[in-house]
Structure formats: C-alpha cells, structure tokens
Amino acid sequence: MSSTTPIWFITGASSGLGRALAEAVLARGWRAAITARRPDTLGDLTAAHGERALALALDVTDGRSVAAAVRDAEAHFGAIDVLVNNAGYGYLSAIEEGEDAEIRAQFETNVFGLIAVIKEVLPGMRLRRQGHIFNVSSLGGLVAFAATGYYHATKFAVEALSESLANEVGPLGIRVTILEPGGFRTDWAGRSMVESGTIIEDYAETAGKRRQATRSISGKQPGDPARAASAIISAFEAGEPPLRLLLGAASLKIARERLNTLRANFDAWADTTLSADFPS
Numbered sequence: 001m002s003s004t005t006p007i008w009f010i011t012g013a014s015s016g017l018g019r020a021l022a023e024a025v026l027a028r029g030w031r032a033a034i035t036a037r038r039p040d041t042l043g044d045l046t047a048a049h050g051e052r053a054l055a056l057a058l059d060v061t062d063g064r065s066v067a068a069a070v071r072d073a074e075a076h077f078g079a080i081d082v083l084v085n086n087a088g089y090g091y092l093s094a095i096e097e098g099e100d101a102e103i104r105a106q107f108e109t110n111v112f113g114l115i116a117v118i119k120e121v122l123p124g125m126r127l128r129r130q131g132h133i134f135n136v137s138s139l140g141g142l143v144a145f146a147a148t149g150y151y152h153a154t155k156f157a158v159e160a161l162s163e164s165l166a167n168e169v170g171p172l173g174i175r176v177t178i179l180e181p182g183g184f185r186t187d188w189a190g191r192s193m194v195e196s197g198t199i200i201e202d203y204a205e206t207a208g209k210r211r212q213a214t215r216s217i218s219g220k221q222p223g224d225p226a227r228a229a230s231a232i233i234s235a236f237e238a239g240e241p242p243l244r245l246l247l248g249a250a251s252l253k254i255a256r257e258r259l260n261t262l263r264a265n266f267d268a269w270a271d272t273t274l275s276a277d278f279p280s
Contacts (some may be wrong), residue, residue, distance in 0.1 A: 004235075005052075007077045009070070011117060012087035013058060014041040017136065020044040020225035021084060022230060026053055028233070032074035056198030060087045060113025061105075070120040080234045082094040082236060083121045084134045085114045088154070092214060093196030094207035095149045102194060103150050110154035111125045115161065116173075119177070124167070129173040132236055135162045143258045146203075147210035166243055177235055182251030184223030193218075223248040 008025050012018040014036035022034045022042075026049045034042050036060035037049030042055040054076050058069040073080055088110040093101060113240035114135060140148060141155030159178060184194075195211065228247045235241045246252050266273070 005030050006080055006081040007073075008084065009035070009073055009080045009117075009121065010084040010086060010218060011035050011058060011113075014038065016086075016183060016192075017181065017225045018086040019229055020085070021086070021229040022053075023227070024229040024233060031077055033069070033077065035069055050125040055070075058087075058115075061108045061118055063116055066113075066116045066120050070117070076123060079128065080121050080124055081130070082132045082134070083117065083118055083125075084136070084232075086136045087113060087190045087252065088136065089194060089249060090148060090151045090214075092147050092194070092207075092211045093150060093198070094147060094200060094203040097196045097198040097203065097207070098150055099196055102196065106150055106194070107154055110151070111157045111161075114158060118165070122174075125174050126169075126172055130242070131169075131174040133162075133165070133174065133176045134179055134232060134236075135171075135176070136179045137162070139180050139246070139248075139254055141178070141180060142255050147207035147214065158260045175241050176243065179232065179243050179252055179254070180244060180246045181228060182223055182246075182254070183217060183221035184225055184228060184248065184250035185219060185221045186225055220224070222250065252270055 008022075009031060010018050010022050010025070010032060010117045011020045013034040022032055026045060027034045029052070031052045033054045033056055036042055037054040037057065037059050039057045042053075046053045046055045047164055054073060056069045056072055057065065059065045070080070091098075091106050093099070093102070102163070118133065121131075121133075125133075125172060135158055137158045138151075138155045140152045143160040144152040144156075162178045169176065177222060193214070199208070231245065231247060235245050246255055
C-alpha cells in the first residue's frame with residue numbers, strides 16, 4: 001500500500017454510492033482520484049480536501065478517456081492502490097421491448113467500461129504486487145426479475161468477470177471484491193434510469209408492473225449509501241476480504257432465497273442430471 005494513506009480510484013463519484021464512498025475515503029485522511037463525466041460536480045470535494053482529492057473527467061465508454069484518467073491519477077499520486085468500478089446505470093424494459101442501441105449502450109458502460117478501467121489499472125498493481133479491486137455488481141447480479149433483464153445480464157457478466165479475475169490476480173497479491181447492493185437511496189431508480197420507449201401490452205402484468213414499482217420506490221429505498229461506504233471500507237481493511245459482499249438486509253434475504261431455489265432445482269432434477277454421463 002502507498003505509505004499509510006491508500007490511494008483510491010473511484011468511477012461514477014458524482015452521486016449515489018460512488019459519492020458516499022469518496023466522502024468516506026477522504027474523511028479518513030486517505031487520497032482519492034474521484035471521477036465523473038462532469039468533474040465540476042466534484043468541486044466541493046476537491047475544495048475541502050486539497051491535494052488529497054483529484055477530480056478527473058472520465059467516460060468509461062471512451063478508451064482514451066480511461067487511459068488519460070488513470071495516467072493522470074498515477075502521475076499525481078504515484079500509484080493506485082484501490083480501484084472501485086462504480087459507474088453504471090439501470091434500464092427498464094421487457095426483453096422483447098429492448099431497443100438495440102440502448103442495450104448496447106448499457107453493456108458498453110456496465111461491462112466493457114468496467115473492463116477498460118481494470119485493464120488500465122492492473123499493470124501498476126501487478127508491478128507492485130498489491131492492490132484491491134471492488135467491482136460494483138448488484139443483488140441483480142445473483143437473481144433476475146422482470147423488466148430489468150438487460151441490466152441483470154450486465155451484472156451477471158460483472159460477477160463472472162470478477163470471479164475469474166480474482167483467481168488470476170490473487171496469487172499476485174491483488175484482491176477482488178464484488179459488491180452486491182440491494183435497493184439503495186440513490187438516483188439509480190430515478191433520474192439515472194433509462195427506459196425503453198417500446199411498450200407491449202402483453203407484458204403489462206409482468207414487466208409493466210415492475211416498471212411502475214421500480215419508479216415508485218425511488219428515494220424510498222432502505223439502503224443508506226453512507227453506511228454502505230463504511231461497509232466497503234471494512235472489507236478493504238479486513239485481513240481476509242470477501243469475494244462477495246452483499247449490502248443491505250433485502251440483498252441478504254433475497255440472495256439466501258436464491259440459494260434455496262437453486263438447491264431445490266438441482267436436487268429435484270439430480271437423477272436426470274446424473275443420467276447424462278457415460279455409464280460408470
């Protein structure tokens with residue numbers, strides 16, 4: 001770690017969980033490169049924390065922007081010890097209603113953007129044989145619901161990528177933690193949410209109802225971003241950090257239910273599963 005004050009690089013730091021984490025990191029006296037598409041939204045943090053806070057413009061879907069932000073952070077601080085891939089957003093649409101441009105845009109941000117940042121930061125971490133990467137997935141990276149199928153697809157991808165990454169970089173001294181928040185009081189279900197303009201009446205009772213429910217909870221979710229930030233810092237400081245960190249009571253409850261559902265499915269079809277092998 002870089003001296004006694006770790007250096008963090010946080011994407012999507014203008015609001016929500018990214019903003020809360022940036023505030024918590026800087027409040028501890030640590031250093032942080034805080035990034036957003038509009039770095040002027042971070043001016044209060046740089047004003048309050050001086051050289052310990054570096055605001056950078058970053059569009060994770062633009063490879064040149066990613067390379068420049070990582071280069072500037074490393075030039076300013078000398079290294080990046082902790083990467084938090086937080087940039088991402090939701091998309092409300094039944095699968096059939098999904099619009100190709102919006103689907104691809106979501107994958108560009110939530111998956112390919114995350115990959116781009118990891119690939120720029122990893123060389124420095126490998127060189128120093130230390131580092132910690134937090135990839136923000138979701139409870140929706142473990143279980144899927146109607147109306148958010150494309151969002152789930154991006155987060156399931158983040159789960160798989162992160163698990164493989166952990167196996168690859170663990171022997172090099174680099175830790176990986178997948179963050180899986182449930183409903184948090186951020187802009188995710190509000191102004192940050194994108195919706196398909198296509199509405200198919202046959203999905204009114206499934207995806208349609210979930211669209212309405214998702215919009216209605218914006219600003220009323222039980223999750224507290226500041227408390228989530230504290231939990232993330234606890235994972236960072238742990239001697240044995242978790243590969244996965246569920247955030248919020250609903251996330252824990254639904255994830256446990258998911259495990260039970262999977263187990264019941266596997267057990268119910270175990271004989272058929274076993275019948276697929278050559279006879280012993």
